[in-house]
Amino acid sequence: MSTLLNYKCPCCNGAIEFDSSIQKMKCPFCDTEFDTETLKQYDEELANRTPDLEDEWDKEAPENWDVPEGLVGYTCQSCGGQIVAEETSIASSCPFCDNPVIVTGKVSGMLKPDWVIPFKLDKNAAVKGFKEHLKGKKLLPKAFRSNSHIEEIKGVYVPFWLFDCSAHGDITFRATKQHRWSDSTYNYCRTSYFHLTREGTLDFVKVPVDGSTQMADELMDSIEPFDYSGLVDFQTAYLSGYLANKYDVDAENSKARAAERIKTSTAEVFKSTASGYNTCIPDNMIVNISQGAVKYALLPVWILTTKYKGELYTFAMNGQTGKFVGNLPLDKGATARWALSLGLGLSALFSAILMLFS
Amino acid sequence: MKILRKFAAVLASAALSVSLFSFTVPAEEEFSLVTDDAGIIEDIDEIEKAVIDAADNSGNLCDILIYTTDEYLSSPMNYADDRLDEYLDATGEKDGVMLVISTESRDWWITTTGYGITAFTDYGIEKIGELIVDDLSDGNYDEAFLDFAELCEKFIIEADESKPYDTNHKYRDSGFYREKIFFGTLIGVVITIVVIGTMVQQLKSAQIKTQANQFVKEGSLNIIKQSDIFLYDTVSKTRRSSESSSGGSSTHRSSSGRSHGGGGGKF
Numbered sequence: 001m002s003t004l005l006n007y008k009c010p011c012c013n014g015a016i017e018f019d020s021s022i023q024k025m026k027c028p029f030c031d032t033e034f035d036t037e038t039l040k041q042y043d044e045e046l047a048n049r050t051p052d053l054e055d056e057w058d059k060e061a062p063e064n065w066d067v068p069e070g071l072v073g074y075t076c077q078s079c080g081g082q083i084v085a086e087e088t089s090i091a092s093s094c095p096f097c098d099n100p101v102i103v104t105g106k107v108s109g110m111l112k113p114d115w116v117i118p119f120k121l122d123k124n125a126a127v128k129g130f131k132e133h134l135k136g137k138k139l140l141p142k143a144f145r146s147n148s149h150i151e152e153i154k155g156v157y158v159p160f161w162l163f164d165c166s167a168h169g170d171i172t173f174r175a176t177k178q179h180r181w182s183d184s185t186y187n188y189c190r191t192s193y194f195h196l197t198r199e200g201t202l203d204f205v206k207v208p209v210d211g212s213t214q215m216a217d218e219l220m221d222s223i224e225p226f227d228y229s230g231l232v233d234f235q236t237a238y239l240s241g242y243l244a245n246k247y248d249v250d251a252e253n254s255k256a257r258a259a260e261r262i263k264t265s266t267a268e269v270f271k272s273t274a275s276g277y278n279t280c281i282p283d284n285m286i287v288n289i290s291q292g293a294v295k296y297a298l299l300p301v302w303i304l305t306t307k308y309k310g311e312l313y314t315f316a317m318n319g320q321t322g323k324f325v326g327n328l329p330l331d332k333g334a335t336a337r338w339a340l341s342l343g344l345g346l347s348a349l350f351s352a353i354l355m356l357f358s
Numbered sequence: 359m360k361i362l363r364k365f366a367a368v369l370a371s372a373a374l375s376v377s378l379f380s381f382t383v384p385a386e387e388e389f390s391l392v393t394d395d396a397g398i399i400e401d402i403d404e405i406e407k408a409v410i411d412a413a414d415n416s417g418n419l420c421d422i423l424i425y426t427t428d429e430y431l432s433s434p435m436n437y438a439d440d441r442l443d444e445y446l447d448a449t450g451e452k453d454g455v456m457l458v459i460s461t462e463s464r465d466w467w468i469t470t471t472g473y474g475i476t477a478f479t480d481y482g483i484e485k486i487g488e489l490i491v492d493d494l495s496d497g498n499y500d501e502a503f504l505d506f507a508e509l510c511e512k513f514i515i516e517a518d519e520s521k522p523y524d525t526n527h528k529y530r531d532s533g534f535y536r537e538k539i540f541f542g543t544l545i546g547v548v549i550t551i552v553v554i555g556t557m558v559q560q561l562k563s564a565q566i567k568t569q570a571n572q573f574v575k576e577g578s579l580n581i582i583k584q585s586d587i588f589l590y591d592t593v594s595k596t597r598r599s600s601e602s603s604s605g606g607s608s609t610h611r612s613s614s615g616r617s618h619g620g621g622g623g624k625f
Binding site: 010011032033034038041042045133136137138139140166170175182184185186187188189190191192193194195196197198199200201202203204205206207208216217218219221222224225258260261262264265268269270273274324325326327328329330335338339342343344345346347348349350351352353354355 | 535538539541542543545546547549550553554557558560561562563564565566567568569570571572573574575578579580581582583584585586587588589590591592593594595596597598
């Protein structure tokens with residue numbers, strides 16, 4: 001005779017019952033058996049989960065900037081990119097798509113940056129960085145190396161939103177431990193299943209999200225990190241000799257991107273506290289963000305845009321650390337030649353080895 | 359007296375006729391190298407020629423025989439040993455290898471004696487079985503028996519000129535080379551894909567970041583609740599494969615007391 005108790009099976013989520021013949025809880029769907037005490041503990045864990053709340057970000061926004069005389073705005077008719085430069089610095093082409101820009105006159109509708117990291121590396125360093133970036137790439141078309149008009153590389157201050165916050169995470173994991181042994185007839189494997197819970201807090205400082213749609217996110221993510229010890233209070237003088245990109249993604253629209261990165265990191269850091277298991281997979285994740293604050297900063301980036309066979313290739317170098325990134329085109333002919341010669345050579349080698357040593 | 363003489367003459371004639379009959383050996387008692395009781399061989403002359411030629415070409419060191427039956431074999435080994443013993447007893451030969459096939463129980467068995475035990479090791483018998491079993495399964499008996507004769511010739515020659523095919527001196531047929539080339543090519547292709555993939559990846563340096571690990575404030579991690587609950591266990595087991603790598607020929611004694619080697623399987 002079985003007695004019905006109100007628990008869910010941790011294995012298959014079916015309604016589990018007490019089986020009086022074995023004096024244990026048994027799932028009628030997957031036949032897994034559990035101690036009553038284990039299920040009670042598991043059920044209590046699920047009932048006491050942290051509620052999923054809305055993220056709390058600082059409502060304070062940077063102030064509007066009364067742009068001083070001497071700075072001129074440019075707009076690209078092709079991609080809509082908006083840049084700012086000194087009157088004496090003549091910007092003739094768009095740093096994002098390499099098309100001509102037109103002067104739009106006095107700059108307006110800009111926020112005053114809180115901080116800036118001044119350029120530490122000059123144009124020569126940027127040119128050198130680009131040449132280094134092309135070295136050793138066996139599948140890069142030879143024509144690309146010669147046609148990239150590298151002298152048009154531009155120094156641009158890119159707008160970034162920098163987010164601080166505290167993340168409160170309540171994350172559960174499914175983990176396993178395995179133990180193997182043998183006798184003369186069989187190999188055995190015991191797999192033990194665990195339910196792990198980690199709850200705690202983790203603080204984040206200056207998580208960057210670029211505020212420009214013209215700057216590809218993967219490019220800006222890849223030149224991270226900037227050394228924030230180089231951050232100084234913003235002054236217009238820092239723009240001298242360089243371009244500045246006007247933001248077109250405000251803080252409100254950037255929060256989601258920051259929150260996504262913060263939540264993923266919280267889960268990874270919490271998972272690292274679960275040691276001694278063969279596998280550990282997140283099962284359920286609740287991460288609430290609070291004490292959020294956002295600042296607006298201009299960060300230095302050297303940018304080169306070039307066209308090859310009708311496609312646009314953009315490269316970026318961190319103007320402070322020198323990290324150079326940018327996807328390069330593939331030479332299909334060279335790839336095929338490499339694949340064929342390597343494939344034939346290795347196939348012959350391994351066939352000979354197998355014949356000799358079998 | 360006259361009646362007695364006539365009776366004695368009749369008795370003597372009868373005795374002479376019986377003795378004459380006893381010198382005529384019935385056809386079914388001849389020991390042929392190929393016996394097809396199951397009636398599955400299409401061209402028995404061709405098979406007989408093949409086994410004779412194979413024995414001749416390998417220096418007549420060992421007789422090569424084939425026996426088919428439609429009886430159900432409860433012990434293929436004993437049946438095969440007995441058939442070979444009958445042949446050896448009748449012919450006075452000492453060295454033989456015989457392939458026995460039962461179409462009823464779908465067994466094949468190779469039994470050996472004398473030099474056959476030396477030339478055909480446990481590995482060799484298993485190898486020959488491996489190479490003919492597909493034809494037996496498909497009903498291509500003639501093809502299987504021709505292959506058997508050819509393989510016996512090769513195995514006997516190798517045992518005589520070098521050493522018997524065994525675990526440390528394996529038989530290499532065309533399938534061996536095909537298999538090695540196939541796996542060698544597979545390994546080569548996999549490594550090529552990995553290498554080319556790495557070279558293509560070198561061209562890609564811009565990637566979206568999904569985490570913010572570099573921006574974690576040092577020392578800020580504070581775990582306020584941690585629990586690890588054991589749920590349940592499962593145990594799985596797999597049978598261990600036993601491999602004999604020592605080589606050689608294992609032997610046993612048949613009902614006649616003669617020593618035999620052998621091995622077999624189903625088809």
